[in-house]
Amino acid sequence: MAKSSRKVPGLNASSMADVSFLLLTFFLLVSNMDVDSGLARRLPPPPQTEEQTSVDVQRRNLLVVLVNSQNETMAANQHSTEWYANEAELRGEVGGKVALKDRVKEFVLNTSNSLDLPELEEQDFGAPIGVVPVTAAHVVSIQNDATTSYKAYIAVQNEVVRAYNELREEGARKYFNSSYSELTDEQKDQINKLYPQRISEAEPKNYGGGE
Amino acid sequence: MPEMNTASMPDIVFAILFFFMVTTTMRSETLMVKVHIPTASEVQKLEKKSLVTYINIGPPTDARLGTGTQMQLNDRFAQVGEIQDYIAQEKASMNENDQPLMTVSIKADEDTRMQYITEVKQALRQAYALKISYSARKGDN
Numbered sequence: 212m213a214k215s216s217r218k219v220p221g222l223n224a225s226s227m228a229d230v231s232f233l234l235l236t237f238f239l240l241v242s243n244m245d246v247d248s249g250l251a252r253r254l255p256p257p258p259q260t261e262e263q264t265s266v267d268v269q270r271r272n273l274l275v276v277l278v279n280s281q282n283e284t285m286a287a288n289q290h291s292t293e294w295y296a297n298e299a300e301l302r303g304e305v306g307g308k309v310a311l312k313d314r315v316k317e318f319v320l321n322t323s324n325s326l327d328l329p330e331l332e333e334q335d336f337g338a339p340i341g342v343v344p345v346t347a348a349h350v351v352s353i354q355n356d357a358t359t360s361y362k363a364y365i366a367v368q369n370e371v372v373r374a375y376n377e378l379r380e381e382g383a384r385k386y387f388n389s390s391y392s393e394l395t396d397e398q399k400d401q402i403n404k405l406y407p408q409r410i411s412e413a414e415p416k417n418y419g420g421g422e
Numbered sequence: 423m424p425e426m427n428t429a430s431m432p433d434i435v436f437a438i439l440f441f442f443m444v445t446t447t448m449r450s451e452t453l454m455v456k457v458h459i460p461t462a463s464e465v466q467k468l469e470k471k472s473l474v475t476y477i478n479i480g481p482p483t484d485a486r487l488g489t490g491t492q493m494q495l496n497d498r499f500a501q502v503g504e505i506q507d508y509i510a511q512e513k514a515s516m517n518e519n520d521q522p523l524m525t526v527s528i529k530a531d532e533d534t535r536m537q538y539i540t541e542v543k544q545a546l547r548q549a550y551a552l553k554i555s556y557s558a559r560k561g562d563n
Contacts, residue, residue: 227432228432228435231436239442242445248557248559249556249557250464250465254546255552356536357540358535358536360535361531362460362533364536369464
């Protein structure tokens with residue numbers, strides 16, 4: 212019975228490292244780590260009936276941001292109308308005009324309780340915020356022409372989103388005494404409810420933006 | 423000089439290997455349209471790659487096909503009318519719980535006319551793909 216005492220020879224595993232290195236380099240080369248990023252938006256559901264397409268919004272609650280075929284931007288509400296010829300003007304860097312984001316912020320906040328800006332309505336937002344007046348019915352309507360370039364459209368979208376982000380940052384500083392990015396999810400929800408992004412992208416019928 | 427013990431090296435390499443195997447996404451389609459996406463400062467990252475469907479819009483890479491705006495869905499050119507079928511197909515391939523979270527990332531060239539984008543948006547509305555993202559590169563503007 213010599214067989215039973217024989218030892219099983221060990222498997223030579225020295226090439227294992229080489230093989231796994233090969234696999235590793237393959238996956239290293241194949242994988243791409245870049246994460247897609249963009250401006251998130253929510254589209255309205257498709258109209259169920261023919262009549263349902265238009266929603267009546269009071270004139271004072273509406274800020275029309277129109278990007279025309281020359282890629283110029285018009286921001287108009289009941290209070291005033293402003294034209295921006297290019298991106299630098301949009302950001303208020305040249306031309307001495309009030310930047311679009313500041314106009315949006317003024318429009319959303321209506322701190323002066325002006326009759327030409329959206330109506331204020333008292334709402335309860337829970338613990339640290341409490342009952343504060345907000346412009347619950349405001350709408351920023353971004354409209355475009357058929358030949359507007361996508362680049363100009365995104366630049367305008369970006370400025371409007373920037374206005375909301377700055378409002379949220381200011382709200383976080385005021386009520387939670389910290390940066391928006393450092394808030395917990397519930398706190399972020401509260402701030403988002405305080406300053407909801409009410410951006411409407413026009414139905415294609417409304418080209419030209421005549422109201 | 424004592425030799426270094428390299429017996430644990432395969433284990434470490436395997437650990438890294440598994441990491442890359444899990445994170446890698448093999449389905450990277452070859453682009454047939456030139457897409458130079460615009461820059462924006464307020465971009466958000468799209469969290470879960472498996473929930474994202476891409477629509478590429480731009481002029482064709484192949485100059486013989488002209489310079490008109492074309493749309494690429496998966497690995498072929500498509501018309502706006504085909505979006506609904508494409509979305510339905512992508513939705514069907516998803517987990518049922520994930521379907522409402524589906525995001526459509528519109529990767530469009532910055533020189534595209536808005537009319538095309540608007541048509542795509544309307545098609546997406548009809549297909550009930552309401553969560554969209556205008557793909558943009560993080561920039562300083």
